Amino acid sequence: MIAINAIDQLAEPYDIAIVGAGPAGLAAAARAAELGLSVLLADENPAPGGQIYRAVTTTPVAKRDVLGEDYWKGGALVERLTKTTASYAPGCTVWSVAPDEEGGFELGLSLGGRARLISAGQIILATGAQERPFPIPGWTLPGVMTAGAAQIALKSSGLVPSGRTVIAGCGPLLYLLAGQLAAAGADIVAVLDTTPRRNWLSALPALPDFLRSPYLAKGLKLMAAARGKLSFRTGVTALAAQGADKVTGVTVTRGGKTETIACDALLLHHGVIPGINLSNAAGCAQHFDTVQHCWTPTVDDWFASSIPGIAIAGDGAGIGGAESAALRGEIAALDAVRRLGHLTEGQRDSHAAPARAELARSLRGRRFLDLLYRPAETFLAPPANETIICRCEEVTAGQIRDTASRLGVTGPNQMKAFLRCGMGPCQGRLCGPTVVELIAQVHGVSPADTGYYRLRPPVKPITLAELAALPPSEAAVKAVVR
Amino acid sequence: MSGDARSADIIVIGGGIHGCSTALHCAMRGLSVILIEKDHAGRHASGVNAGGVRQLARHVAEIPLSNASMALWHRIADLVDDDCGFTCDGQVLVAEDDEDLGNCRTRVDDLTLRGFHHEELIDATELRRLVPAVSDACPGGVVSRRDGAAIPLRATQAFKRKAASLGADIREGVRVTRVVRDGANWRVETGEGAFLAPRIVNAAGAWADRIAADLGEPVPLDVIAPMLMITAAMPAFIKPVVILRKRKLSFKQFANGTVLIGGGYLGRAIRDENRTVLDWSKLATNAKTVWDLFPIMRGAPITRAWAGIEARMPDDLPVFGPSAKHEGVFHQFGFSAHGFQLGPGAGAVMAEIIATGSSNVPIDGLQISRFTHH
Ligand SMILES: Cc1cc2nc3c(=O)[nH]c(=O)nc-3n(C[C@H](O)[C@H](O)[C@H](O)COP(=O)(O)OP(=O)(O)OC[C@H]3O[C@@H](n4cnc5c(N)ncnc54)[C@H](O)[C@@H]3O)c2cc1C
Numbered sequence: 001m002i003a004i005n006a007i008d009q010l011a012e013p014y015d016i017a018i019v020g021a022g023p024a025g026l027a028a029a030a031r032a033a034e035l036g037l038s039v040l041l042a043d044e045n046p047a048p049g050g051q052i053y054r055a056v057t058t059t060p061v062a063k064r065d066v067l068g069e070d071y072w073k074g075g076a077l078v079e080r081l082t083k084t085t086a087s088y089a090p091g092c093t094v095w096s097v098a099p100d101e102e103g104g105f106e107l108g109l110s111l112g113g114r115a116r117l118i119s120a121g122q123i124i125l126a127t128g129a130q131e132r133p134f135p136i137p138g139w140t141l142p143g144v145m146t147a148g149a150a151q152i153a154l155k156s157s158g159l160v161p162s163g164r165t166v167i168a169g170c171g172p173l174l175y176l177l178a179g180q181l182a183a184a185g186a187d188i189v190a191v192l193d194t195t196p197r198r199n200w201l202s203a204l205p206a207l208p209d210f211l212r213s214p215y216l217a218k219g220l221k222l223m224a225a226a227r228g229k230l231s232f233r234t235g236v237t238a239l240a241a242q243g244a245d246k247v248t249g250v251t252v253t254r255g256g257k258t259e260t261i262a263c264d265a266l267l268l269h270h271g272v273i274p275g276i277n278l279s280n281a282a283g284c285a286q287h288f289d290t291v292q293h294c295w296t297p298t299v300d301d302w303f304a305s306s307i308p309g310i311a312i313a314g315d316g317a318g319i320g321g322a323e324s325a326a327l328r329g330e331i332a333a334l335d336a337v338r339r340l341g342h343l344t345e346g347q348r349d350s351h352a353a354p355a356r357a358e359l360a361r362s363l364r365g366r367r368f369l370d371l372l373y374r375p376a377e378t379f380l381a382p383p384a385n386e387t388i389i390c391r392c393e394e395v396t397a398g399q400i401r402d403t404a405s406r407l408g409v410t411g412p413n414q415m416k417a418f419l420r421c422g423m424g425p426c427q428g429r430l431c432g433p434t435v436v437e438l439i440a441q442v443h444g445v446s447p448a449d450t451g452y453y454r455l456r457p458p459v460k461p462i463t464l465a466e467l468a469a470l471p472p473s474e475a476a477v478k479a480v481v482r
Numbered sequence: 483m484s485g486d487a488r489s490a491d492i493i494v495i496g497g498g499i500h501g502c503s504t505a506l507h508c509a510m511r512g513l514s515v516i517l518i519e520k521d522h523a524g525r526h527a528s529g530v531n532a533g534g535v536r537q538l539a540r541h542v543a544e545i546p547l548s549n550a551s552m553a554l555w556h557r558i559a560d561l562v563d564d565d566c567g568f569t570c571d572g573q574v575l576v577a578e579d580d581e582d583l584g585n586c587r588t589r590v591d592d593l594t595l596r597g598f599h600h601e602e603l604i605d606a607t608e609l610r611r612l613v614p615a616v617s618d619a620c621p622g623g624v625v626s627r628r629d630g631a632a633i634p635l636r637a638t639q640a641f642k643r644k645a646a647s648l649g650a651d652i653r654e655g656v657r658v659t660r661v662v663r664d665g666a667n668w669r670v671e672t673g674e675g676a677f678l679a680p681r682i683v684n685a686a687g688a689w690a691d692r693i694a695a696d697l698g699e700p701v702p703l704d705v706i707a708p709m710l711m712i713t714a715a716m717p718a719f720i721k722p723v724v725i726l727r728k729r730k731l732s733f734k735q736f737a738n739g740t741v742l743i744g745g746g747y748l749g750r751a752i753r754d755e756n757r758t759v760l761d762w763s764k765l766a767t768n769a770k771t772v773w774d775l776f777p778i779m780r781g782a783p784i785t786r787a788w789a790g791i792e793a794r795m796p797d798d799l800p801v802f803g804p805s806a807k808h809e810g811v812f813h814q815f816g817f818s819a820h821g822f823q824l825g826p827g828a829g830a831v832m833a834e835i836i837a838t839g840s841s842n843v844p845i846d847g848l849q850i851s852r853f854t855h856h
Contacts, residue, residue: 098759101750108762117762283757408643414522417529417635420738425714425785457760461714461783468773468780470766 001082004040004089007111010118011087014040016336017107017120019094019278022050023322024314025126026077027329028336033084035337040120041081042092042109044460048081049074050128051148052322060158066183067155068176070218070322077326095458097123097282099307108458115466122309122336125279126329129272129315132294133430134169134379135397137387138241139268147177147269160186163264166250168192168239171271171373172219182229190261192252193234194270196376203371213365214323237378241266270375274316277427280455283307288448291370292319293380294433295452302335303328311336319370320363327359381437389438390431392424400435404442411451412436425461428453487651489678490514492836493670494685495658495693497521498528499634499822500814501685502641503829506562509648511837516677517642517650518670520657521756524638526687528822530790532710532732532744533634534723535823537600538573538626539589543799543847544824545598550843551827552600552628561826564640567633569737571721574604574612575624576775578728585727586624600626615719617775631723631734634822641825658686661696668810681810681836688753688793690801690815694850699807701816701853704794707751707758708744708819709765711787715739719778731771741782743772746819749789758789794818799848802828804835806851812836813850 004010016032018025021043029041049056053074061067081088089111096108104121131148138144147167153159160181165188167178178191210216238253242260249262273294276286280297285306289296296318303311313332314325331352338348382389385398403409403418412428412435415421421435422428428435432453440450492508494501497519505517519525535555537548559565577583590603604612605622612625646652653674660671667678684693691703716739724733730745747764751757765787772779795801795816805811814832817824827843834841 096760096762098762106762283755283759407639409639411522414524414529414635414639417524417633417639423786425783427786456786456788458784458787461785463780464713464769464772464782464784465780467762467766467784468769470762470769472763 001084002087004087004092004111007109007114007116010040010089010109010116012118012120013104014038014087014118014120015340016040016122016124016333017042017105018124018126019043019097020050020126020128020314020316021045021048021088021090022052022126022128022314023074023077023326024128024316024329025050025124026081027326028124028126028313028333029086029088030077030081030084031330031333032337033086035342037337037340037342039086040089041086042089042094044091044093046090048078048088048090053077054152054155059155061155061184067180093460094278095460095462097125097278097310098457099309103309105309110462110466113466115462115470117470121340123311124329124332124336125310125312125316126314127275127278127316128325129319130275130429132270132273132375133434134268134270135382135387135389135434136239136241136268136379137384138243138247140388140391141241141243141247142245143243143247143264144241144266144268147174147267150181150267151177154180154184158184160184161265161267163187164189164262165265165267166190166192166261166263167267167269168194168236168250169269170195170375171269172369173272174269177267177269178230188230189263190231190233192236192239192250193232194236194239194376194379195234195373197235199372199374203368206368206371210365210368214362215365215369237376270379271373272315272319273433274318275429276316277429277455277459279305279310279312279316280452281457281459282310284310284312286452288446289318290448291367293374303332304335309339320366324359324362327355327362330355331359381434381441389434390419390421390424392426392430393420395419395421395431397438400438401442404439410439410443412439412453413451415439416453422453427455427459487514487516488675489667490516490651491679492681492683493518493668493677493679494683495670496685496687496690497523497642497652497654498526498685498687499524499638499641499825500528500817500828501683502638502645503825504683504685504814504832505650505652506641506645506648507829507833508836509645509650511833513837515645515650516679517645517652518656518658518672518677519652519654522654523642523652524635525756527790527792528638528825529635530788531634531822532734532742533567533631533822534573534732534734535568535630535632536573536626536723536820537823538624538629539575539725539727540820541799542596546843547802547824547827547831547845549827550831551824554826554830555630555632555823556628558632558826562640562644564636566637566640568630568637570628570630571723572612572625572627573629573723573725574609575725575727576609576613576616576620577623578620578726580621582728583621583623586622590624600628602627612722613720613724615776615778616724617777625722629723637825641829658693661693681812683812683814683832683836685814687815688751688791690793690813694813697805697808697811699805699850699854701801701850702796703816704796705751705753706792706794706819707749707789708792709747709749709760709787709789710742710744711765711768711784712743713741713779713782714785716741716779716782726771729771731768731775733772733776741779743768745771751789751791753791756791758791760787760789792817792819800824801850801853802848803845803850806849806854
């Protein structure tokens with residue numbers, strides 16, 4: 001592996017550029033490099049692993065059972081990459097991916113405060129998932145954070161929230177995190193489960209598959225570990241964070257009764273959804289996945305997007321978990337290598353066969369989880385008008401509802417012009433799904449009919465000075481020489 | 483607001499600021515209107531432009547139309563019941579050196595001779611008063627004090643809503659596939675069946691050449707994708723919109739502190755997919771100009787960049803007025819990256835021409851005949 005520590009060490013053009021060094025990106029990069037292609041793997045984090053295996057090579061958490069045995073599997077993926085000739089650029093932000101006029105791609109990247117444009121023949125986006133926004137009244141108070149953010153602090157710095165901690169929401173990761181934090185010594189006073197009871201009905205037909213899936217054993221273990229030690233409250237139908245300048249408690253409604261639990265930290269989590277900012281900004285088509293209830297890039301069996309040459313592997317193209325992400329990375333890489341003419345279709349197919357078989361097994365049971373842990377309507381489209389939805393521009397649920405109905409605004413892109421929601425630095429990561437949900441609710445249509453934000457590069461901000469100093473791309477230099 | 487009527491006095495093709503404004507002004511004159519838009523009103527150039535409401539530095543052939551429009555911008559809330567985010571802090575053309583300033587003087591003198599007084603030559607002192615942050619090297623420039631800026635999509639949709647409230651039938655998400663003569667009417671065929679009207683307006687923006695070609699009036703329309711970028715909020719340091727003559731730049735700080743940077747650098751338009759691809763090398767040049775002129779901006783984070791799909795004619799002037807070939811056909815397109823300001827006035831003039839056969843606002847030099855008659 002070639003470590004890239006400064007932007008001028010990038011040796012373009014690359015056959016394949018891969019964005020994101022989680023399981024999907026690590027596996028894709030290793031596979032493509034093993035087949036002899038020149039590969040760049042870029043990731044904005046300082047170390048490989050992505051979200052699930054974050055800091056797997058550097059974490060200060062030494063007791064293996066705190067993070068659980070699955071976490072340490074990430075080490076093998078990193079080791080496999082280390083043995084190849086792939087270039088790996090940590091701390092490197094890819095802020096733009098765009099097709100060029102010759103069938104390849106131009107990438108805009110920043111590393112160490114300097115930007116550059118480079119070219120690549122094929123692109124694999126492996127940017128993973130993000131947490132589904134979970135807007136409740138008071139969620140912008142200091143002391144309220146996402147469970148994912150708490151997990152990042154734990155994995156990368158060995159930190160747990162201080163004081164009385166409440167965890168609220170639903171989904172398998174919620175139980176995993178509760179277990180990890182408890183094991184690491186956090187004072188968890190309550191776990192508030194928002195799983196709607198009637199989800200059991202819709203999930204039931206998918207139960208048999210789940211019972212034969214690898215999720216079952218894992219899930220039961222997680223539940224048992226978490227439930228055994230922690231105070232669980234199920235059937236939560238409303239939540240609000242209390243406090244003036246920091247969170248001091250959380251108000252919980254269950255079975256029509258409301259109580260307030262004092263706390264110093266409130267961790268919220270409503271499952272994960274694909275992080276679509278880069279694929280969306282690159283122009284890849286997307287659709288609304290009604291089972292996972294989220295916008296998802298549209299991909300084929302090889303995880304190729306609507307733009308020939310851009311594949312999307314891992315959770316960024318639909319939530320499947322770490323194991324499936326690595327397998328999807330392998331499969332996408334094989335197809336990218338085939339597109340570059342280094343494998344025939346037949347070779348690609350036979351290389352991919354084992355991964356495909358495993359992929360099917362790893363995804364079995366997923367549907368049950370998706371249906372069971374789909375958040376309730378009342379958390380997707382918060383009823384309280386004062387709830388802030390767009391944190392960057394401080395836009396409330398009431399303003400969005402009012403604008404949708406009074407001004408006849410039918411989609412999130414139009415909403416931007418009236419309320420500026422989604423126009424802050426996060427580019428809608430924290431409000432997009434909720435804005436869509438609220439507009440759909442007002443007009444009595446589905447989120448699919450409402451559409452999603454058209455996102456714009458740079459998907460992460462770059463400074464004017466960085467852009468002004470952008471060296472001419474190799475392609476531009478060649479064009480002048482010719 | 484979509485009724486069941488399949489026919490009307492007028493069918494407007496295209497729901498940009500031009501189509502919506504013409505629909506509104508026709509409705510105000512008591513005419514029945516159907517407006518057909520393939521996406522949503524303001525989805526293209528009219529919703530994503532820089533919002534510059536500028537008379538400064540316009541081609542003389544456009545000035546009468548631009549004057550008519552400016553009068554409407556200054557009472558926009560009375561017209562469409564929404565202030566469209568319009569603010570009036572002037573636009574300033576900054577001369578970067580003495581030669582540049584000399585050209586400014588020639589231009590302003592020429593306008594004065596023609597009887598136009600909206601552009602005013604300014605010296606270094608007045609320039610610094612209007613734009614304190616500008617680099618010390620700049621010797622002066624030109625100001626157009628009644629100019630300003632508005633919020634494009636909000637403005638376009640306000641025209642749409644007001645037209646609808648006066649009875650215009652707005653059909654969004656419906657694409658016109660063909661236009662054919664049908665007795666005394668024009669039959670406008672769409673994905674949702676045909677519509678009939680004796681008069682049609684081609685306000686289809688970057689797609690208008692297709693409608694024109696259907697009508698046997700092919701035009702040399704270039705589909706372009708002008709790019710813009712915007713920064714995170716900066717401390718307030720500039721009120722007017724600033725443009726340059728020699729290098730390409732348009733520069734505007736909004737009340738919330740964000741700064742919009744443009745200047746007409748082009749990306750790539752893929753009009754059949756409603757897509758654009760940015761050219762970062764050109765945006766880098768654009769950023770370098772700002773770096774030189776406004777040192778305060780050097781650390782500003784750029785949060786978004788985009789391009790809109792726009793129609794440009796070879797002479798950078800719109801195609802505006804009756805068809806050269808057919809009774810009942812009117813063209814209103816090809817605004818060549820400066821048509822947002824013209825929207826309100828152009829709609830009023832077009833409605834007047836449709837309803838009365840003529841207008842006092844001269845449109846010489848803008849007609850389609852300049853391309854179809856040789
Ligand atoms: C980035 C950018 C910055 C700009 N900045 C400024 C500025 O600061 N000041 C200024 O004055 N101007 C500016 N402009 C120019 C201005 O935006 C345009 O000139 C103006 O909006 C054109 O309006 P329009 O209604 O003709 O076109 P559009 O807004 O493009 O509207 C045409 C509509 O027709 C629809 N249509 C096309 N074909 C069909 C069909 N077959 N059936 C149904 N509907 C159809 C399209 O979907 C589209 O919505 C800028 C343009 C861009 C792209």
